[in-house]
Amino acid sequence: MIDLRLLREDPDRVRASQRARGEDPDIVDALLTADERRRSSGARFDELRAQQKALGKRIPAARGDEKADLLRQAGELSAAVKAADAERDAAQEEARSLLRALSNVIDPRAPIGGEEDFVVLETHGAPRDFAAEGFAPRDHLDLGHALGAIDTERGAKVSGSRFYFLTGIGALLELALVNMAVAQATEAGFTPMITPALVKPAAMEGTGFLGQAAENVYHLEQDDYYLVGTSEVPLAGYHMDEILDADTLPRRYAGFSPCFRREAGTYGKDTRGIFRVHQFDKVEMFSYVRPEDADAEHQRLLAWEKEFLTRLELPFRVIDLPSGDLGSSAARKFDCEAWIPTQGRYRELTSTSNCTEFQARRLSVRMRDEAGVRPLATLNGTLVAVTRTIVALLENHQRADGSVRVPDALRPFLGGRATLDPVAP
Structure with a gap:
């Protein structure tokens, strides 16, 4: 608040x-x-x-x-x-x-407008010219089938639309991405965390997800628990009702959790493959800082996201989200969008939000310094949302024979594999 x-x-x-x-x-x-x-x-x-x-x-x-x-x-x-x-x-x-x-007060530097009024801040890498290479790119689902990595048909049979199995190398690819993200975060000073996927109403409401985002939240009415859509929620609630010594700030956590989203209002959008799904895994960065340090911390979180995508050798851009596309907790938000060849456009892979003191006030997380006790600031940033990252990896690093090149930085986490090779015609 x-x-x-x-x-x-x-x-x-x-x-x-x-x-x-x-x-x-x-x-x-x-x-x-x-x-x-x-x-x-x-x-x-x-x-x-x-x-x-x-x-x-x-x-x-x-x-x-x-x-x-x-x-x-x-x-x-x-x-x-x-x-x-x-x-x-x-x-x-x-x-x-x-x-x-009442939503958080937006940062005056955020662009004003609706969903399409974002501002491109920077672009990294260039999309591949597949025509010059002599072949048309296949989408991630075709590639995933051929690699024995993705099975959406059985996912739908077992759980319904927008569910999937990651199989064989697909499962190994998820684990590799998660381990690579956690390794980078740990090296940067984050404390790795395995967080709960079920939270009480106080944690969900305190982070601002029961306002405009409530339609996308799964609620278990019998037990009055919520399934999280991001580990931001349990990480924000981790220090709920506590007073932290300012000398211990910043406190940085990297949470790994399954994430659940109803995807309400997206009927007919991204129905093919695993780009928009009801369940996925994610590594989320979360920071508790002095309010006066929040802006600099926001840039740090963005820099760590850019580093991760650069190491995966993905072409991407950074956008400053417009006021009408901000979540209720965010004063300012940056997205990193990767180029998806078969869609011919950039799509969101990660985001980072400066929530200033908004969540801390709602959750009663405070700091004590020489001036007394006062609210601190919280920020969050996605390091890897696994399914979307797999989409970008397969499509951008595919070869004409259906194999996929593994970026150098990811190879140690995949047992040294340099390529993912088809196992089915």
């Missing part, structure tokens, strides 16, 4: 942020009204409670009519205190509910 002081001191900035996101700016005025009601009702309760305590001290010494009058006043004050307490609680709950419905 945002800082209420910002809302009171600069409501126009918050309204502008809401409009830039394509969200309702009127919530700002509703929240200001609720906040004023919360504060006035709290002051009214404190005033009445003080009167009640003062009156209570006079009653034991009173006699006769005076005592009867004081007891009558005490009864009236008791009822008034109860009413003020209920009013205060209702006002607090209304303000809390509205505050949790």
Whole structure:
């Protein structure tokens, strides 16, 4: 959630942020009204409670009519205190509910607009000219079938559409990518983590995934657990309700977990293959930092993502996402998009978000420094989302005979293999 002081001191900035996101700016005025009601009702309760305590001290010494009058006043004050307490609680709950419905204030450097209004910041590598090489590229599913690596037909038979099996070299390729990502993260100072895939509502709500993203979250109603769509959720909740010593920051974690997404609203999109699926594995970077260090940490996370994709020898670009395409927690977000030859366009492989103090306030994660106790900042960044990375690897490194060249950096994690060779016609 945002800082209420910002809302009171600069409501126009918050309204502008809401409009830039394509969200309702009127919530700002509703929240200001609720906040004023919360504060006035709290002051009214404190005033009445003080009167009640003062009156209570006079009653034991009173006699006769005076005592009867004081007891009558005490009864009236008791009822008034109860009413003020209920009013205060209702006002607090209304303000809390509205505050949790308000998205993070966007970074003024983020492009304004809808999904297509992103800004390309840089491009790395050039797409291959397959025509010059004398053959037409095959898509990842055809390649995966020939390599004995991907089986979507049996995935659909067992679990339904958008499910798959990674088989043989496909399974080994996933493990290689995960191990390569974890090795890079560990070398960079991250603590590797195996995180829960099921979380309580507090963790899911605290990270902001039960707002606009709720339609893509799987909820196990009988047990009131949520399946995570990213290990960002358990990693953000890891220090929930804790105060961290500022001298121990930054704290960086690299979480590996299965991820589950309903993919609501994507009917008919990316139905072939494993680019858009309901379950996949991912290595996610997560940082807890001082708020004043968040911007520099965001650039570090982006640099580590770029390093990983460069080591995989993939052509990619970096985009600055527009305001209307930001998640509710993100103030600014960068995507790394790899070139997919058979689609003839760049597609998202990784992203990194600066959530400033938004998640920390919701999850009550704070830091203690020389200035006292205050919220810290959280950031996240994908190092590898396995299925999409496999798509990009197979298509970009394929050869005319159906084999796939293994990038040099990945070979040690694949038992030294230099190529993936077809096992079926």
